Amino acid sequence: PTTTAPATTAGPSAPTTTPPVRTSAPGPGAPAPGRLGVRVSTDDVVLTDAYWNAAGTTTTLRITVTNTGDVTEQIRLSYTLPAGMTDAGTAGCAPAGGGGHRCGAWTTAAGARFSTLISVRVDGDAWRRMPLSGAVRVSATAPGVVAGSVDDNEGFAVLFPPGPPVPGIALRADGVAFDISGSASELAVRLGNTGKVDADGRIEVVLPDGVTIPAPPAGCAALSATRTRCDVGAVRAGGAATLRLTVSATAEAQRDAPLAGAVVGRLDPRSGQARQLQMSFRITAAAAMATPIATPAPAGSQGVLAAAGAGDRPGGGLSTAQRGAVALIVISVLLVVLALALATVSLRRRLTGPSGGR
Template structure:
């Protein structure tokens, strides 16, 4: 459900906060930190660009009824030829015989051939509408911290899950700090909304597309960040729709000397329980420093029983003090997180982790990491 070093992902399996796809805001004034993302589901391989399928030629013609035949004529038992009396015998009674009586053979019964019945007509299955969409997350490279803006790719896969051809439309919503970077066939509808053109798909057809997304250099200040993709299929069978969210995964940063941080994946089971969210904070400086991490959780995700040194400072924020971290050492903490049924249905989730080192002398060092959760 999440991601590990430098990138957390929160998925429906909440192996760690960075995996659960948690998107927790760091605030415009938050100092540089390391963000973690939590993941709740799996991902698909990178799809290639889509070429719309050819327009279908229409529904197949119904088959004609099977041919019928007249039933065969009933056949009667043949009549035995008359028996000519043997000379010297009488015709009135039985003829005496010195041997045993001849066996009497029953006459054959008339046979009937059953009439041929036409096979039952084949009924066409009911026509239904259906569509499904899956997305990856927007993952930013380490170079994000040195650029004014970064163009990333959002991979989307759409499947016509119905039993009839349908026209499909795609739309997506981007959070603050993200804009479309020129995706062909798509245009802004205002307030972070973008809509794409309509195309026709056959039953079972699947295609993938890549949305070009521009992320501002200051977007990290609003972490966690998440968006969504929606598809609608309309045809003779009716209308169906589906949607899925995505997280924006930042590399650990902004870069700061003397500090490292990572967050593992978080995976939830069907009851919303997890094995915990693991966060590591390292001191790569020359002096010992006291360490602290703040974990920002998405709505519906909580720390069941905070471990020693950890306390809830807000409904969605837990702070853990790790004590003194010696130079060259790394300390870790595992938070037992759980998710409500509503949170699981909203997967992927997103959140963030902020790490801080305070040396006895000199300025403190901070790092932030975003996290995402598994998908439905």
Template sequence: MARVKASPGNRAEGRRSTPLLGTALALGLLAALAVGPAWASAAMPDADPVVSVTDPVSEPGGDPETTPSEKPTPTEEPSGDPAPTDPAPETTAPPPETTPPAPETTAPEVPPAPSTTAPAPGGPPTPVPPVPPAPSAPPASPVPPVRPPAPHPEATPPNPLGVQVTTQDVTLTEAYWNAASTATTLQVTVHNTGTTAQRIRLSYTLPAGLTDAGTKGCSAAGGSAYRCGAWTAGAGVRFSALLRLRVDGTAWRQMPLAGSVQVVADAPGVPGEAADDQGFAVLFPPGPPVPGIALAADEVAFDISGTASTLALRLGNTGTVDAAGQVEVVLPAGVTIPTPPPGCVAIDETRTRCDAGLVLAGRTAELRLPVEATPQAQREAPLSGAVIGQLDPRSGPTRQVQMSFRITSAAALATPVFSPPAPTGSQGVLPGGGANDDGGMTSVQRTAVVLIVVSALLVVLALTLATTSLRRRLAAPASEPAPSPAD
């Protein structure tokens, strides 16, 4: 029987489809083999990172102020006011807190957008810049194995205790020089900076020449120390108390004078205590009054850096005769003049004497001296210093007057934080490449997904081509047998 021979066209078509099918299948297999490790790594579930989330500590609201009361009792105190649990000084409204003005901010300048103009009709077409080719996908890199997070100690819970005390100064007027003793007050402001109600106790120490003048709820504790009762104040409560003091008429001879106030706070069920203290200065006016001489001193202020400050003094001759001037500066412990300027000499660690030269009648001599303070002295501020001015005229008696000046420091206002800061970041371990906001996928995982999709498309394309080729071969009509030479 004669064989059926295929036509040359059908044979050529069969030969073309066979290499095409093989090439497509080979490409699909190669792509699948290439992305197999990355696919497996991307599909591998990552270890769950351990994230430590801390609840934010609620800040107390605004500073509630206490209402003055003559005889406060624990049962009659309004909500938010401190209730005295022991005999304590009377409370008054605290002074308003002052905050520095916020710095001015200006909106950043926005560069103008480049102007574009349409081409004129009939003009040459505007050339379009070539579009750079898209970067090819980086090769898949193996994902490093994820290690379990190392064990770490749990964060210490914040301490709910906290207290702050601020004081005003004892400032005397010119009437002090005409009295045997002067009654005055010292205002103390207490602030519960914790997050729970606390029992706050107050005590204070007076310098020489000052005594307590009968402050209710306070009693002598030996020497120059006094101890008061306690208040129960809620979280964020801020209140003031007035301490009644008496200044002796001869106390000016011992200037500079300064005292201190201490507060201690505790709460039931909370271990430990919170404490704070601050000093106060006793400021005398220039005197005793003497005609023909004037004296003035500026306040010494140390900034938060604690660097040296400057003391400015002015010695005036208000008489009618020229006089030789001299100034002596007396500083508290921890405050010194490191390098006396020309004309000044250090008598001891706390006293420095300066020659002001000849001060003409009706003129004023000004001196400026550098001042330093130890960190401990800055924490105890405000303090006070004293200056003694003297004029020795060509004729007549020597005139002398003295006064005190204030020493402040920004470090004294920096209350220590009783609550340790809690961790703000994640304490877990992140896999290589870092997490992002794209559903938690890393760059390596995204690359693996893209390659997997491309490989799947290649395999589908190869199968489609093979199926189409087979269908064409099956649908082609059978060719008629060619006539044999014998026929």
């Protein structure tokens, strides 16, 4: 896209562009021209095992922006980095305080999509603060064409590998994914004992704000609103223990996804030193990519969608058409039962009545 410098800063100097994605020609009932719309999506910051052998790691955060409106727009971008993570000198972006940064504007045609890379540095001790998540926000205007503005936002997770490396212990956590209903999901954590002696196992789960374990199972206890500790018992040498937890999230937390959580695994052998590993895992939600039914364009934060059609009836009851269909089915069944009863009575009379030829 063409880069237009605002009064204070300019846009990142070299966005990676992709061919424009044009919308189809409007048909009957399509909205009138002059509609603003914008959508942003982010990749996660994924760290490799090399992170554990460096004082700091410089990597990139890829951001993709789409003009979902039907007019040429001026799109501006801002992002917030978590503690332990700093900007590594992204051209055209300037600090805005509190870990926030603001970038310049792009002139983007209707339906066009582009990507840009934000250079970031993850401190060598940032793992002590996990889980870490950040956020990206875009806003779009069309001065002189459409009044007002629209915006969209999405989070990103900073994913650490298991570590710091310690022999004799292994740890793995599957991601958590909330479907469009927003109902609870499951987190599975596997703690492995790769040592030569048995050890007592313990797992702690750390979740971001708005994400909780509403009913910890036996052996687990909530240490705080976002931290839960579970004793998994003795883990034999060469064996593993698997923990499964039910996880819930508020609608706001799901809209902010992707987010990051963290798990800490610990083995305490009867003799020898305790061993500990920790890692982060990804939390995603379908609601973050959904467009509310009442909103004609994806121009803002998206909420959790209710079940299809449920909002038309208080309490989720049957509609008038459905009640009518049920009534017809009931009447049909009653008629069939009545016909069978009459046929049975008639047959009994013929079998028990006097024979006319005797």
